[in-house]
Amino acid sequence: MELTFAAAVTSSALLVSNLASILLAAWRLKPRHVIAPPASKQPAVSIVVPLRGVEAFTRETLQRAFSLDWPRYELIFCVAQGEDPVIKLVSAAIARYPKVPARLLIGDDRISANPKLNNCVKGWQAARNDWVILADSNVLMPKDYVQHLLAAWRPDTGLVCSTPIGSRPDGFWAEVECAFLNTLQARWQYAGEALGLGFAQGKSMLWNKPLLDGNGGIHALAAEIAEDAAATKLVNGLGLKVNLVAAPFEQPLGQRRLAEVWSRQARWARLRRVTFPQFFAPEVLTGLAAPLLLALIAAASAGVSLPATALCVLAIAYLPECLLASSKGWYLSPRSITAMIMRDALLPAIWARGWFGGAVDWRGNAMTIRAKAMTELEEGA
Structure with a gap:
């Protein structure tokens, strides 16, 4: 009994x-709604995008990055290896959208064992503006991408992030990936933020550049193997908060195999464990x-x-x-x-x-x- x-x-x-x-x-998540472009003068933003290889939605995510409703922003694309096939796609996109300031930087700064962070260093150093977004290449940016990130910034904020929301799965294992990303991981992350336990997520990270540069710069994110874990600890150590956007951004998935789902989830589990x-x-x-x-x-x-x-x-x-x-x-x-x-x-x-x-x-x-x-x-x- x-x-x-x-x-x-x-x-x-x-x-x-x-x-x-x-x-x-x-309660914490809000329905997706479009935020109009700012009517008055708004700060300029630098968007640093690390890339490696060509993925199923690379052309579309590049096109979205060049089509944002923000009056002043620059794109800084970072590639570690000069022979990477994604360079041709980025160069073509830069030529196709000459009105959007954009640069392609090639090279690898080994400040940590985190390949994405190493790839971002040159972009961070090249950013001309006080507001910098580190955005993964597979984020499907909506037109009001910058508006949503800046709208989540508060006086006590040290970092604004968005979890990835899986979309467009092709096949059962991609649907399993959606189940991991959306109603499990995003759900618990937003529940944690509602309880005052905001955690950074590396997919989209809005930084105030003077704030981070005044506390070790991008090299400070090498304190942990995962840059989002280091970011969480750094921001909390400053007595500030990690905020999430009200409506997170999409990550189109396409096809997935069981081995890919296992590999990705096992890596994230190990990173969270350490x-x-x-x-x-x-x-x-x-x-x-x-x-x-x-x-x-x-x-x-x-x-x-x-x-x-x-x-x-x-x-x-x-x-x-x-x-x-x-x-x-x-x-x-x-x-x-x-x-x-x-x-x-x-x-x-x-x-x-x-x-x-x-x-x-x-x-x-x-x-x-x-x-x-x-x-x-x-x-x-």
Whole structure:
């Protein structure tokens, strides 16, 4: 009887916390709306975009970057290797949009084991404006991209970010990636911000350049293997906050394979493990595996139907997730619940992988991630 009660109470508590995180995220997130271009004079902005290789949506993301409704901005594209095929696409885009100030910088500044951060150094140093956005190349910028980032800046802000919202999945494993990015990771990040625990996300980062330069510059982001973890600690150390945009930006996914989903999620898990172990430890409880297992143990002890119990737990967990995605205009399909189930089946294995060493892949680099940014890195194929 005690086991039945303890399992039932714990399962219920986990399901309630899951629902609470969805409600917090739904309250914090705002419906997507277009912010008009500024009528009065606004600050000039530099947008630094690190690139490596040509991806499925590279042409479209480049076109979006040149089509922003902001009166004064410059684009600084950064590529580490001179033979990278993406250089031709960037050069063609710069020629196609001569009215938008844009530069292509090639070279690699090895300040850390983080290849993206190394690629951004030259762009940061070349930026001419006090407001600088570090934007991943696969972010699908809306026309009001700059407006949304600046609108989230407050007097006590040290950094504004946006989580990636997966869109345009092609195939089941891409839908699993959407389930990871949207109604799990973005949801918990917005719930955390609502509770005063804002974490940086490296997809889109708006910095006040004098603020960061006055506290170590971009080199300060090499203090951790992940630049967003270093950014979070730096901003919090200054007594400032990390804010998220009210409506996050899209990352179109295209096709994904299981190996790609596993590799990416395992890398992120390992990074979170070495940078924020106190928050990573309870992550295994955020999926459905723990509450479902405990509910089945309680049902078996009490003589309740196991299939009925499982269906009840699935409904309590996944229907609110679907409602959150629907209300915010995020991707949903008839396979979304199946993708969520697969995501939550993978979560315990990914969480366990986060506690162990061994190489993970980071954009073609084989990397062994250790605590306090101590890494071994060798170029991959």
